[in-house]
């Protein structure tokens with residue numbers, strides 16, 4: 001069975017709320033794909049539809065060419081963690097996993113294996129009621145891994161974890177992807193995904209904003225600027241503008257030059273006999289880029305690609321590596337409607 005998650009023209013409406021609005025992308029095996037978007041962007045809804053927990057209003061999600069509900073042994077095909085706290089509090093960690101294993105024809109020995117894998121073996125017999133958030137998350141991961149599945153869907157797995165727990169999950173996800181599994185993980189934290197994901201799917205208000213390798217996303221969005229402190233800002237500004245450098249004056253009186261390098265600014269200043277007190281390069285943070293990309297999602301819905309001055313920079317880069325990144329719904333959109341089974 002294939003390991004690709006294939007989302008085509010997926011939509012979900014709850015009354016007047018459009019939670020997911022025509023999403024199309026694929027999630028490939030062998031890498032961690034980060035599913036990024038601000039709170040309420042539609043990540044959980046998309047994952048719920050992938051797992052057959054919610055019916056699409058339109059479009060479809062297939063996992064390895066099948067609807068989740070058509071999978072014969074779902075836990076062996078797809079591991080998931082949506083709401084980690086969704087565990088009976090009176091059960092022990094071991095009891096919870098054993099119950100899951102039994103109902104999915106998974107040997108009891110595997111329960112011990114996954115408890116060890118997530119570092120819960122010492123508290124295996126403790127009631128889940130007393131677990132910290134971190135322990136609950138680990139239990140959720142153990143449940144996801146129980147069937148040794150080739151595909152994993154994890155909804156905000158690092159939420160509320162301490163730095164050690166965050167590192168642990170990050171390494172685990174990377175290891176699982178290195179084994180050839182499909183790892184699809186949602187987050188609202190750009191900085192975390194930059195460290196974890198090989199590929200990013202960014203959504204806002206239910207719509208696709210970017211489907212790109214993390215490296216491309218960082219390159220496209222970490223635009224640097226050169227900051228110049230000079231007692232002659234007007235002359236400096238003119239010298240830069242004359243050389244074709246875009247420049248603006250910041251609130252503190254310093255100049256910011258874009259699309260150039262500190263050395264060139266220094267050379268231009270020197271050639272014009274200008275006094276400069278400071279020249280430095282600054283890189284916009286990824287978090288800033290993410291906010292810029294997703295912050296005005298409402299505009300993206302109606303205005304199409306941004307052609308302005310770059311402040312509403314829209315990343316539509318597709319992955320050129322393997323040709324799998326299709327940011328927009330292609331000719332296939334609308335070809336099939338999700339069937340309501342059952």
Ligand SMILES: Nc1ncnc2c1ncn2[C@@H]1O[C@H](COP(=O)(O)OP(=O)(O)OP(=O)(O)O)[C@@H](O)[C@H]1O
Pocket residue numbers: 014017018019020037038039040041042043044045046188
């Ligand atoms: N069962 C539901 N009934 C009504 N509205 C819903 C339901 N589930 C989600 N929504 C709405 O759909 C939108 C998308 O929510 P969703 O939970 O998918 O976003 P998200 O990106 O996962 O954000 P978060 O990280 O905050 O959960 C939100 O406006 C939310 O209020």
